[in-house]
Amino acid sequence: MAAQIWTVRSMSVVSFVVVGRQLEPAAFGLVALAGGIIGVLAILSDSGMATYLIRQQQLDETTRSTAFWTSLGLACTLAVLLAACAPLIAAAFDEPELTVVLWCLTLNLVLAGGSSVPNALMRRELRFKALAARGTAAAMTGAVLAIALAVAGAGVWALVAQSIGQAVVSAVMLWCAVDWRPTLQIERRRAREMLSFGSKLLTIDLLMQARDRGEEFVLAGVASTTTLGFWTVATRLVKLIQDTGSQVISSVTTPAFAKLQSDLPRLFRAYETAMSATGVVIFPAMLFLAATSPDVVPLVLGEQWTRTALVAQITAVTAAIGVFSYFDRTIFVAVGKLRPEMIMVALIITLHLVVVVTLAPLGLTAMALGLLGRALFTFPVRQVVLHRVVGVPYRCLLKPFRVFAAAALMALLVWGGGQVLPWEDRWARFGAYAGIAALTYPLLLLLLARPVALDFGGELKRLLAGRLRRGARASGPSQAQEPSATVRPTDSSKV
Template sequence: MALQQSDRETAQPAADSPGGYAAQATASVVWTVAQKWVLRITGFVTIAILARLLSPADFGVVALASSLLPLLQLLADLGFSTYLLQVPEATTRRLSTFFWYSMASGVVLAGGLVLIAPLLGMLFATPAVTPVIQGLAPVALLITLGAVPTTLLRRNLRFRSLAVQATIAGAAGQAVAVVLALLGFGVWALVWQTLIVQIVSTALAWIASRWLPSFEFSRQEFGTMVRFGAKVIGIELVALARSWAENAIVVSALGVSGLGYLNIAQRLIQIAQDLTSAALVPVSLVVFAQIRSASDRLRAGYLRAQSVSYVVVGAIMLCLAVGSPVLIPMLFGSQWHESVAPAQLLAVAGILTIGASLDQGLFYGVGRPGTWFVYAIAVEILTVAVTAAVVHWGLGAMALGFVFVAAAATVARWPLVARELDARWWTVSMPIVKTSIPIAVAAVVGFAAVAITRPLPGPVSLLLAGLAMAAFYLPLLRLTARDTSAELIGLGQRALRRILPRAPKAAL
């Protein structure tokens, strides 16, 4: 049933119950990661099929049109969903205010996209993109319609429901795309894939949330949301501007081919981050928001989460840094050898920036997006400046510049986070310090193993190098971060017990 009173709050997970925040957060991260893996794998298979049925031009036209959707989503959301995730009480007045704004903005954005599509077609010098943009216009409205139900599910740590919904929607969209492609619908197979995914996910979110809006719109609540959301959306826009500037600098100095080599290197790291640390942001934001009034619990929870993140994600980035000379040619072909060194350095930068995801969730969760906004602007400006200064020496120098920026940004975050946690900066730095020695030793062992096993087939070389690194990484980790190792084992066991059905007891 819908909440009927403005002062009623949505259901919250019980903090002190056996299924409290820790267990629910662990299961939420596992479900989010599992969802990303399933969608990546099935999506790869679907793309492999569609690539044989559609032309590169079809993919290019849809990619061009789809590039507008993230910006539309930002404008329609305005950071309101993040506000509702961290606010102490998600009252019906707040939720309804968000809903009516989202619906109105969705209608305006979808209609505006239809009207300006011909102009965009001329701007892109691609007339074929005009009907595709118009066909994708309803996605803007569908995204906004599902914003509040999805936010409620995230707020209540119902990431299992979100994972199931995303999987069902993804499978439905992929099935429709393949059928339409086989029937000769060409580019519209990809358009309908996007539409079906959004239609199904929005419908399932409404069903799962069991929420209905009231006819309330509070100007006061709207103003509060705008002031908070402006900082959140500002962070996203700054990151987008940095990406555009970075690409322009690379193309002007190294040409389009240089950008292509960098893109492959970045894509490898981004996929790894998307399947690991990216799952922490939505979960950590909710958990930190719900325990922020208890400083001891907030500090302890943050340090535990950071420690586990560095152990797990650090190992993955280490494997990419060591294995890129074998992995990139094996996955993309020998013509991409120039992407190897940048990928290795970007993996090192990825190790340094592991904590950024949780730090972002922390500042959002405690209601301090402004601090993160200022920090993000400084980091993005430094990134562009360093890129412009070193790009003429090649992609290797540029990637090394990213490592420098990552190190500086990490150190700069320690006092900011320490202030929020009422802790010392060196306490905040301990998660990465404790894992640095195991990572460094395992890296030396891994590079040596790859060099020795170079004559062997690529998969065999990677497997042997991975085993060699694990033989050193895991024992050293037990020495430098014993508590974290035990915590990781315990979290894994609890997550499995929560997600997997219990095995039936054997009959006596």
């Protein structure tokens, strides 16, 4: 599954780089604005029912079918309302082209509503390999469409086609992989029960959307879609790296934590392990980007995006700090204590939006610095709430902090090396940065966070050993036919 997820992210990076070199910032801003609206409505169509299905110990057909038809009905209703309101939304943002973009992307909203329940059922059954395969095919389809249309000069429609192509392929493969099909067994009482449970999750999800999408809406309203495009590209670069390192772990934490809800000591150990394992990858990646953005951003995306380098630096540091709160909500969901999370998220999001509204008129750098300050302020608040409400020991932060320290020292050495490098060529500088990081981070990790480094190394060895064994079994029949043949190491490494 890890290989498939990394394949998806690799395809996303390739398409992002190629398309970023072809399109203007306004195109990214326009699709980001439309995608933000679709994202909020998709949350409404699900209304927390997917999490309800994952969390239940036993599921019957009435529950599954009721959840499906409720989610699909909400999605279709919201899609019709969005189509009707699209011209008004476009006029409000003074973006005439937004109307047609929204009309096209309503298909994504309907597909999301129809895919929510089968996706939840597969996650509940821990069928992550099939989900990853679906994501791989969808990402490849979207990437091919985006690159082909961007090179052909389609402009913003390259990004629209990418989004729709991914949604269609993802939905089709999902329904091909799941054995379940909905029936007409619908029960209003069951729907009310699910919506009641999901209402708290829905509130939290909408608040999180207000945080993430609020930036986009404010920038589009206060400035322009061009400014939003610069912000989108800077944050998208950070998010691509972040998701590449975290999605393997985050995709399994909700069902895994839910199974440990009655055993708090094991749940807390799983929480600590998940945070440490994520940090081993995310901390160095984010802080490396923070140290090298002035060279990396123009090198990867082109000189027209140089303006986003400083924003990417600041946002990368913010993302690294965010790892310490990455699994907080999953803990609250696992133990069924959503009200404290809802109140805390509401306060954090309010502060977040105040920062955005106040600093957005001053420029992207000022807003990025303000959001970094918000993250530094709210991180200890979240940990105190986790400790008092759920009982998570503060010591669960010690191992992740040591990993963070190793990554921070690595990034400092990379930045310091960049100050004395004699070369002006960005490729040469990037090679030097990568070399410094590759040499120093493993040593610093062993020095400062040895238990985490050994555990992580052990998991990698087990993963590689398993792949080698599967490769050996796969090559068994051919070996039986040709006893004298020698198995080449490269054959098993491709599995």
